[in-house]
Each structure stands twice: as structure tokens, then as C-alpha cells.
Amino acid sequence: MPFLSPDAAAALAALEALESGADPAPLDRIRGIRSLVTALEAEPATLAAVRDALAAEASWEQVADAAGxxxxxxKYRWAGDDAEIAERHETSRRRKRERPSSVPTDLPGESVSEAAKRLGVTPQAIYQRVTRGLLEARTVTLPDGRSYKRVFVADRAPGSDG
Incomplete structure (x- = not known):
């Protein structure tokens, strides 16, 4: 008895057709693989199998191991009822949309890793110098709530560019 959704089964069949065809184009292979991955990520049979495994007294560790x-x-992906899962995933998507993914480039000073690289030391050495009072450091908090530790090395005063 088939357990895959029609979308996942169709994506699998399309990929199998590519596999058995005569030398498919590389971009077609990429599209076929991605289509199947996308369909499998949304596959309801996975959640059903997880619920069946838990009902059969499998542990979350066993479920996690089987899913890689x-x-x-x-637990984040599959714990709770459908409404709880949907709410958790929507909250995560909303949080990702609201927060930019890149670090701003116009922050004062240098990052700890930039300072460490420029001075030829480890980031831990930078933190030690800050603790000992040899370097100035401040935490810059942006209006969206993101915070960055910034270091001000003596030859780069706090008011200078980067």
C-alpha cells in the first residue's frame, strides 16, 4: 500500500524517469532532485510514521536517530498535535522574516574576530585583553534587538571608520 502523498510520489516518479532516460541535462537533474527533496520535506507520511513510532513506544532518541x-x-519538528506544530513553524518563519540575516557593515570598531585576525592573535586573546583593560569593547544593540560585541584597538579610535 503506497504511503507517499501524490506530490512526493510524482516527484519520485519524475526523478526515476530522469534516471532511466538518456543522459539528462545537469540542470534537469538538479531540478529533479530538489523537487523530490522539497516534496519529501513536506511529506505528511513522515509525521504519520513518527506518530506511529511514538505510539509503539519508540523514544524521541530512536525517532531522531531514524530521521538523522x-x-x-x-521534537521541534514533530512533537504535539497539528495545530501546535503549525504554530511553532509559523513562529519560526515569522522570526526569520523579521530579522535580517546579514551583519551590518557600518558598526563602529571591529568585531572580535576582525581584531584578532588583524593583531595576529586568537579571539580568546582579544577577550582576555578586554578583561584586563588593555582594549576597549562595547556591545552595540540595534533597534531590531540584535547585539554585536565591538572592539576598539588603540590605533583605531572609537570615532574612526571601522
Missing amino acids: LSPSAA
């Missing part, structure tokens, strides 16, 4: 995930990632 950590137990916390498996």
Missing part, C-alpha cells in the same frame, strides 16, 4: 536528527530537532 538530534532529539531536540525531532
Whole structure:
């Protein structure tokens, strides 16, 4: 009895057709693979199988191992009823949309890693110098709530560019 959704089954069949065809184009192979991955990520049969495994007294560790995930990632993905899962995933998507993914380039001073690289030391050495009072450091908090530790090395005064 088939357990895949029509979308996942169609994506699998399309990829199998490419596989058995005569030397498909590389971009067609990429599209076929991505289409199947996308369909499998949304596959309801996975959630059904997880619920069946838990009902059969499998542990979250066993479910996670079977899925190639950590137990916390498996619980995040599949714990609770449909409404709880949907709300958790929507909250995550909303949080990602609201927060830019790149570090701003117009912050004062240098990052700890930039300072360490320029001075030829480790980031831990930079933190030690800050603790000892040899370097100035400040945490810059942006209006969206992101915070960055910035270091001010003596030859780069706090008011200078970067």
C-alpha cells in the first residue's frame, strides 16, 4: 500500500524517469532532485510514521536517530498535535522574516574576530585583553534587538571608520 502523498510520489516518479532516460541535462537533474527533496520535506507520511513510532513506544532518541536528527530537532519538528506544530513553524518563519540575516557593515570598531585576525592573535586573546583593560569593547544593540560585541584597538579610535 503506497504511503507517499501524490506530490512526493510524482516527484519520485519524475526523478526515476530522469534516471532511466538518456543522459539528462545537469540542470534537469538538479531540478529533479530538489523537487523530490522539497516534496519529501513536506511529506505528511513522515509525521504519520513518527506518530506511529511514538505510539509503539519508540523514544524521541530512536525517532531522531531514524530521521538523522538530534532529539531536540525531532521534537521541534514533530512533537504535539497539528495545530501546535503549525504554530511553532509559523513562529519560526515569522522570526526569520523579521530579522535580517546579514551583519551590518557600518558598526563602529571591529568585531572580535576582525581584531584578532588583524593583531595576529586568537579571539580568546582579544577577550582576555578586554578583561584586563588593555582594549576597549562595547556591545552595540540595534533597534531590531540584535547585539554585536565591538572592539576598539588603540590605533583605531572609537570615532574612526571601522
